[in-house]
Amino acid sequence: MPVWQQIAEELRAGITDGSLPPGTRLPTEADLTERYQVARNTARQAISALVNEGLVIAARPRGYFVRDRRPLEYRPQQEFRPRPLSPEMDVFLAEHSATGREPMQTIEVAIVEPPTDVKRRLRLADGEFTVVRRRVRYLDGEPYNTNDSYFPLSLAQDSEIMRPDDIARGANQVLAEKGFLQVRALDEIYVRMPTPIETQRLQLGPGTPVAYHVVTGFTEDGRPIRVVLNVLPGDRHVIAFERLRLPSDPAEAP
Amino acid sequence: MPVWQQIAEELRAGITDGSLPPGTRLPTEADLTERYQVARNTARQAISALVNEGLVIAARPRGYFVRDRRPLEYRPQQEFRPRPLSPEMDVFLAEHSATGREPMQTIEVAIVEPPTDVKRRLRLADGEFTVVRRRVRYLDGEPYNTNDSYFPLSLAQDSEIMRPDDIARGANQVLAEKGFLQVRALDEIYVRMPTPIETQRLQLGPGTPVAYHVVTGFTEDGRPIRVVLNVLPGDRHVIAFERLRLPSDPAEAP
Structure with missing residues (x-):
C-alpha cells in the first residue's frame, strides 16, 4: 500500500471509530509531513483522498474538518x-x-x-x-x-x-x-x-x-x-x- | 445552464431512456464540437462529466462507451x-x-x-x-x-x-x-x-x-x-x- 494510502487509512479509521468525531480539525499537511516523515505532496494526497470519499470537507483557510454526518x-x-x-x-x-x-x-x-x-x-x-x-x-x-x-x-x-x-x-x-x-x-x-x-x-x-x-x-x-x-x-x-x-x-x- | 452541461444532459437523457443503450459508442469530441458548434474543450467537459457520474467508460483509443449496467x-x-x-x-x-x-x-x-x-x-x-x-x-x-x-x-x-x-x-x-x-x-x-x-x-x-x-x-x-x-x-x-x-x-x- 502506498504511504499516502496508509496515512489516509489511519485518518479514516479515526473517523470511523469515532476518535476523530464530526467537526474535528484534521492534522494539517505540515503536521502529517512531520509526523510521518513524508513529502508535503504525499500528505496532500492522503487528505485529498478523504475529501473525494466525502469524509472530510475543506474550509479554507481554516483547514480540513471531519464532515458532520447526521443521517x-x-x-x-x-x-x-x-x-x-x-x-x-x-x-x-x-x-x-x-x-x-x-x-x-x-x-x-x-x-x-x-x-x-x-x-x-x-x-x-x-x-x-x-x-x-x-x-x-x-x-x-x-x-x-x-x-x-x-x-x-x-x-x-x-x-x-x-x-x-x-x-x-x-x-x-x-x-x-x-x-x-x-x-x-x-x-x-x-x-x-x-x-x-x-x-x-x-x-x-x-x-x-x-x-x-x-x-x-x-x-x-x-x-x-x-x-x-x-x-x-x-x-x-x-x-x-x-x-x-x-x-x-x-x-x-x- | 452552461453549454457543456446541456450537452451532457442530452447524452444522459439518451442513456437513461435507452436510445443510447449499453455498449454504444458516444459521439467523439470532434463530433460534438461540430454538432453543437462549441470549443473542443466544452465537448471534453461534457464527456468527462458523464465519466465521473459512472455513466460512460473510456476505452482508449477506441473512444467512450455507454457503460454496461446489468444490476x-x-x-x-x-x-x-x-x-x-x-x-x-x-x-x-x-x-x-x-x-x-x-x-x-x-x-x-x-x-x-x-x-x-x-x-x-x-x-x-x-x-x-x-x-x-x-x-x-x-x-x-x-x-x-x-x-x-x-x-x-x-x-x-x-x-x-x-x-x-x-x-x-x-x-x-x-x-x-x-x-x-x-x-x-x-x-x-x-x-x-x-x-x-x-x-x-x-x-x-x-x-x-x-x-x-x-x-x-x-x-x-x-x-x-x-x-x-x-x-x-x-x-x-x-x-x-x-x-x-x-x-x-x-x-x-x-
Whole structure:
C-alpha cells in the first residue's frame, strides 16, 4: 500500500471509530509531513483522498474538518406502518434519528408525460399523462431530499392531489377514498453519482453519491397506481427496513 | 445552464431512456464540437462529466462507451422468504435479474476483535471476540460484492461456521439448530464512496459509489446474534424490497 494510502487509512479509521468525531480539525499537511516523515505532496494526497470519499470537507483557510454526518432515518415501511413492529427498531431510531431539526417542504404540481422509468412501471400507453407532485424537503433550511410522486392523470384529476399544498392525510389516503387502496409496494434502491441538476437542487458537496429510491404502489388486483422517485444524498440518510420471519418460513432460503 | 452541461444532459437523457443503450459508442469530441458548434474543450467537459457520474467508460483509443449496467437483483428479504409474496415481485425479478451468469465465491474465516460498528450492534463487552466469515462473490469471474458476517465467538465455536467452506443450508440454520433462531432482522443502507481497499477488492471504476448494507439479526427475545456488513457497488446492484400492508394498517401514516 502506498504511504499516502496508509496515512489516509489511519485518518479514516479515526473517523470511523469515532476518535476523530464530526467537526474535528484534521492534522494539517505540515503536521502529517512531520509526523510521518513524508513529502508535503504525499500528505496532500492522503487528505485529498478523504475529501473525494466525502469524509472530510475543506474550509479554507481554516483547514480540513471531519464532515458532520447526521443521517436522517429514512424508513419506506413507515408509509404503511406508523409504528415499528419490534422494539429493536425503536432503539435503532433513537440512536440514529436527526431529532430537533425543523422540517419544511416545497411542493410543485405539474401534468407531464412521464419519464420512461415511470411510464413502464405504471404500464401507461403512449401519450397518457401523469400528475407529478415534486417535493423538496428541508431540515433547518438545508435541502435533504427530493420526492417526485407520479399518479395516472385519470386517477388523480379533480382530487386534492392536483393542488400544490400539503395533503395532511396523505395522497395515498386520497386514492384509497376514491377506491384505489394500495396494499403493497415495491422498493428499488439504486446507488449512483448525482446528476448536475441534483447536485444543484440538493446543494451536494464533492464525493456525495445518492440513493435513487423508486417506489411502485399496487392495488389488491395488481394495478400500479403510483410511482415515487426519491433522491437521497448519501451523507444525509440511512435507509432502514425491518424484516420479520413468517411462521411458515424456513430458517434460511435454500 | 452552461453549454457543456446541456450537452451532457442530452447524452444522459439518451442513456437513461435507452436510445443510447449499453455498449454504444458516444459521439467523439470532434463530433460534438461540430454538432453543437462549441470549443473542443466544452465537448471534453461534457464527456468527462458523464465519466465521473459512472455513466460512460473510456476505452482508449477506441473512444467512450455507454457503460454496461446489468444490476444484480439483491433482495435482503429472500433470506427469510425464498419466494416473493406478490406476483409483481416476480415480474420485477424477470426484468432485472442478471441471469445466466456463473456465480462463484471465496470464503475466509477469522477470529477477530470486531470493528466498533459490529461490537455495538452485537452488544459485546470489551475484549469479546467474534468469528467473521468474509466472502467475495463473483459473477462470470468479475467481483460483484463482499459479505462479511460476524458472529459472537461463544455462539459459533465448534460449529460449521468456523470452517472456510460453503454451508449449504446456511449459517442461520446452523445457529437455529443450536437454539438461536433469528426471527427478525434490521437492514441499514448507507450510501458512500468506496475506500481504496474496497476499490481494489471489487475492481471499481471511477464514479462508482457503494451501498454499505448492514444487517443485524435477532432472536425472539431480542438478542442480536449476527451482523453482516455488505459492500454493494452501485453499478452492479439494485436493492429490492417488497412491502405488504397489514390488514390493521391505515392507508398512510399520519
